[in-house]
Amino acid sequence: MADRIAIGLAVTVVGLAAVGWRGWFLYRLVVNGRPAPGRFENVGAQVKAELLDVFAQRKLLRRSVPGLAHFFTFWGFVILMFTIVESYGDLFSKTFAIWGFGRARALGFFEDLFAVAVLVAIVVFAVIRIRQAPSRRERASRFYGSHTDAAWVTLGLIFGVVATLLLYRGAQVDTGDFPYGKSWWPFASRLIGAAFRGLGHSANMGIETAFVLAQLAVIWGFFVFVLHSKHMHIVVSEPNVLFSRRPKALGPLATTPDLDPEKMTEETVFGVGHAGDLTWKQRLDLLTCTECGRCQDQCPAWNTGKPLSPKLVIMGLRDHLFASAGDLLAGGEVAADSVAAKTLVPDVIAPDVLWSCTTCGACVEQCPVDIEHVDTIVDMRRYEVLMEARFPSEAGLMLRNIENQGDPWGLGASHRLEWAEGLGFEVPVVTGTIPDEVEYLFWVGCAGALDERARRTTRSIARLLHHAGVSFAVLGAKESCTGDPARRLGNEYLYQTQAQANIETLHGAGVKKIVASCPHCFNTISREYPALGGDFEVIHHSQLLDRLVAEGRLRPGAGVAATVTYHDPCYLGRHNEIYDQPRGVLKRVPGVELTEMHRHGRTGFCCGAGGARMWLEESIGKRINDERTDEALGTGADVISTACPYCLIMLDDATKGRQAEGKAPESVRVADIAQILEQSLTPPAVSAAAPGEGSGEGEPGAR
Ligand code: SF4
Ligand code: SF4
Structure with a gap:
């Protein structure tokens, strides 16, 4: 008895030291990051997401087979925590039973049920990995670029945890140490016990001792391995999901940097250019990636042969963060020749990777552990544009056009009302303040006002609103680009200039309600302008039309x-x-x-x-x-x-x-x-439509 206690405690001390050392290192690496604002402001939504995405495994269950296997593995580990307590109890006392639960048969049943479920899940994972092995080197595989060897080690260790558990419990059935007596509710342990019965009491005593100690050794080995591999997500995904932006990290960008020149110093850095610029949440994101490839699988850039994979971006940044850890944690100035001094673009992330992103958000939507790829990509773009003035040359023209003409094409404000010519009714243009009887300010957007194809949509929307008796007015030449393209490109300065000017115009006109036909304008005005003081009630034309049809x-x-x-x-x-x-x-x-x-x-x-x-x-x-x-x-x-x-x-x-x-x-x-x-429409909305528009000839699907 004394020997097994000594061995068990020795294993525990070594395991605790290794886990504690690594855990402390990881903790310091995360909290050493820059502040990540707004992570504690939406507690209700954060807790809800934790329950749904971590405990109910909502996102993982979108893919049924691997999702179910992961669901049972996750809950298996939660339930099997009880067995770890029982293993330690067995070290010291043959009559140990968990306090509060005692020898409840239900506990024994669930422990065995989830032990078996985890074994089945391991087989499922193994089959998936073997079947997908030949395609892993192909771009189409979501595991392309992932570290697949570590996954086999993890599967082996999980198998070790469950196998040693069932073996020592089976032996306990025959030694009389089994906490659940003669009950058959812990069915798997009893079946193994029945198989071991012929070995005799002393052999079973030896098996029990050997596998209790083996289980403790495997568990600690598992924890140590986990903290050194991509399977770190087992312990960091819970805080990562909890501290992710809610309702999700899409819509507005995470931060609106303060560009007040009075507050800038020599040390002010816009965006993320080096490992040291990453916020603590971005660092936590990097540690949490499971390399599952769900983001890569959906990425339009990756799926069309571009070098950008959101997974590989996260993995690349993570490897660089670890390589820079010594420099970052040493404190003080980062030496110019150190790893941490490397510029993320191009030293870690190639420019073609950075500029391939459409900010579509498919990666964020898919990620089961709520990593915020878009925010990090735009932060790197901000650094490139604002600190280094590096961006694709053709973007320069677009930025200059917005700056000088107020639209990305550079056509100018004088063309902004051409779409309204020949509509057959007058479109009111706000000159002073918007009249009380006008319900909506129709935000036309640059494309809707200036591109001939998009103008057709604008004219249709105007005719539909007019037909439905919805009063609206437009800003005409006073409308200017919302700044969305500049912001997504990383030019926060130009975005804020545009946004502030537009907010001033809208406030000056007394605008309260806006209908926008462009989702980019809709997103920017409704969800990004509030951070700069512009609070408006914004609706997209699809929402308004849906309502008008529903209301008859x-x-x-x-x-x-x-x-x-x-x-x-x-x-x-x-x-x-x-x-x-x-x-x-x-x-x-x-x-x-x-x-x-x-x-x-x-x-x-x-x-x-x-x-x-x-x-x-x-x-x-x-x-x-x-x-x-x-x-x-x-x-x-x-x-x-x-x-x-x-x-x-x-x-x-x-x-x-x-x-x-x-x-x-x-x-x-x-x-x-x-x-x-x-x-x-019946009757038709068009009273004086241009040829090829509205219900006239040449329209799609016209009878
Ligand atoms: S947001 Fe960018 S990285 Fe993410 S899926 Fe879309 S294109 Fe790919
Ligand atoms: S970023 Fe998320 S979705 Fe992409 S590989 Fe990592 S865990 Fe999977």
Whole structure:
């Protein structure tokens, strides 16, 4: 007895020392990061997310087989914590039973049930890994680039934990030390006990002692290994999920840097340029990545042959953080020749990787441990743009256009009202303050005002609102770019300049309610302007049209007969959870047969325009808009619909390209949901539509 206590305690001391040393190092590495504001402000939502994403494994269960295997492994480890207490108890006392639970048969049952479930889950994981092994070296595999060997060690250690548990408990059944007496509720232990019975009492005593000690050794070995591998997520995913932005790390960017020159010093750094600039939450993100590849699997850049994989970005930054740890934790100035002095771009992350991101948010949406890829990517862009003045050359023109002309194309304010010509009714333009009887300020957006294809949508929306008796006015030449493309590109200074000017204009006009047709404008005004003092009630046109149809103020008739597929704009769907209203509009149009693409809703695939990519060259791999359009054409739809001017332009370009190549029927059209709705109205909304608009000839799916 004394020997086994001594060995057990020795194993424990060594294990505790190794785990404590590593745990302290990791803790210091995280808390050494820069502040991450706003992590304790939404406690209710944070706790809810912890319950759903950690304890209910919500995101993992979206993939049923590996999700279920992970669910049982997670809960197996929670339940098996009781068995660790029992193992230690058995070291000291043959009659030990957990305080409070005593020898409850239910506890014994659940311990055995989850032990067996974990063994089954290990087999499932092993089969998945073996089956996917040949494809792991291919880009299409979500495990491409992951450390797969560590996963085998972990599976082996988990097997060791469960196997030693069942073996010592089986022996206990025959030695009389089993805490659950003769009950068959702990069924697995009793079956093993029945198999061991013939070995005799003393052999079973030896087995019990050997496997109790073996279990303690395997458990401590497991903890030590976990803290040195990607399986660290077992202990850091809980705080990472808890401290992630809520409702999720999409929509507004995490931080709005204070650009007040009075507060700037020599040490002020905008964005993230070195390992030392990472916030504590970004560092925790890096430690938490499980390398599961769910983000990579959905990334439009990776799926079209670009070098950007969100998983590989996180892994690259994590490896660099560890390599820089000594320098960072030493305190004081970082030496110029040290690892920590390396600039993240290009020393760790290649520029082509950084600039390939469309900020679509598919990675954030998929990540089971709530890593915030988009915030980190934009933070690195901020450093590149604001601190180093390094960015793709073509972006310079777009930024100058916004700065000088107030729109990314550089067409200028004088063209902003051309879309309203020939509508057949007067569109009020706000000159002083918006009149009381006007309900909405219609924020047209740069694309909606200046791009000919997007103008069609703008005109449709205006006619629909007019038809439904919704009073609205526009800012006309006083409207200017919201700053979204500049912000996503990393030029926070230009964004804040634009935002403050627009907020001032809107406040000056006494605007309270805004309807926006561009999801990027919608997201920026509703969710980013508040940080700069602009609080407005903002609605997207898909939401308003859905409501007007539901209220009977717009009555779709039989003007359309078409199969329609709907493309979710990232900044409407994933960033703002507006999936149902655009579909609601389409479903209420009698002749429309809605067909979904394989990737839709929260797994929708970007059009390629977000993150300021609309204005950047796309010379690597397949064009993202071609990929998305091919998927839409694959549904056989007559109309590819959307609710975003960026998406409309990108999909229209790609559709016309495919038609020119003879790969798509000439009859296929790209249209906003507003155009489809308008075309179906009874009586028609158009009183003086331009040719080819509204319910006239040449529109998509017109009878
Ligand atoms: S935001 Fe989109 S493009 Fe950027 S890394 Fe994530 S999935 Fe890829
Ligand atoms: S970032 Fe998230 S989704 Fe991507 S590999 Fe890591 S854990 Fe998986």
